[in-house]
Amino acid sequence: MLLDDLARQGARSGISGYLPDYVPALAKANPQEFAAAVQAVDGRSWDRSPPGRRVVLMSVMKPLLLFYALALLGPEVVSGLVGCQPSAKAYNDLDQLLEDAGHPRNPMLNSGALALAGALPGTTARDRVRRFQAWLYRETGCLMPVNETVLASVQSLPNGRNRALVQTLVDSGRVAEPEIALEIYNRLCCLGITMPELAALGCWFANPPSQWAELVQQTLAAIAVGGLYQDSETWMAHVGWPTKSGVSGVVWSIQPGQGSIACYSPLLNPQGHSILGLDFVEGAIRWF
Incomplete structure (x- = not known):
């Protein structure tokens, strides 16, 4: 076969x-x-x-994050946060984000996913991810727990490039709470x-x-x-x-x-x- x-x-x-x-x-x-x-x-x-x-x-969570954001925030809000254009750069490229005035080219890039993560409704990062998990389970029947061991490993070595990306998003007005956006992003990656x-x-x-x-x-x-x-x-x-x-x-x-x-x-x-x-x-x- x-x-x-x-x-x-x-x-x-x-x-x-x-x-x-x-x-x-x-x-x-x-x-x-x-x-x-x-x-x-x-x-x-x-x-x-x-x-x-x-x-x-890890980054396979990005389509699910996009789908959730489209459903909750609407396509108009999402398009204001992130584009849908191809990129010839790496997934965590900072120079391109700076050239584009802090508007990520697409939601599959780290910058695009961070912009969407920062816009999710809720209180703490944990609460916002739990809302996402519950919504996805309700709509698709798929329940994904956060692997806390891998999450701790991710957080043990700070990701300087993602921090630079999220700061650029703050400067462009697309992220208001950078620490929450980063934690949501990391938690979703560890589903x-x-x-x-x-x-x-x-x-x-x-x-x-x-x-x-x-x-x-x-x-x-x-x-x-x-x-x-x-x-x-x-x-x-x-x-x-x-x-x-x-x-x-x-x-x-x-x-x-x-x-x-x-x-x-x-x-x-x-x-x-x-x-x-x-x-x-x-x-x-x-x-x-």
Whole structure:
């Protein structure tokens, strides 16, 4: 079977890549670990992952944050906070944000996600993230807990680049409470999920209830524009599935009307994408 063969190839692969040492918990990941799940809108599914194995989303949370912000704040408010333009720069680039007068090019960049995080309703960062978790569970059936161990690891080494980004957003009037925005961002990055759960969630996005169809379309358009940062245009031209990656090694791919692919493999390429994750997605789309 195609997917079984792809999974075996991934598990046996001797590729070289890197683990993100700026998050100690992620730097301890088993570089040989591989997990994947696929779900189609017609009900077919496939899974090769350890039961109950949760992996933190990291930047794969950004489409979910965007969807939530669109639903709660509305597209007009969101467009005032962040654009939907491609970027040829890295996900945490500061120079581009400064050149653009503090208006992030798209919500898949760290700056765009920080701007949206700072706009979420609630009191404390913990409260605002809990509201997001409850809303997502109510609308999609997906419940993701925060991995407090990974969160503590993220917070153990202050991220100077994200702090510079959020200060630029403060200066441009897009963030009012920088510390809360940073904590919300970090908490959302540390949401944990299994690969079957992520594939099921992606399948919901591939065939959403009618009341959410327009906002899902906008979310998927943003993934297509910036989900793989500077590699997004080439990926969409050659593969065609809107795909988001995270430095935890998670890759999440969605195709409207067809389904979703979720994969975890922690070794990253220089752009911060899972090497085997992207390879698996590119091969797995033939299953549909």
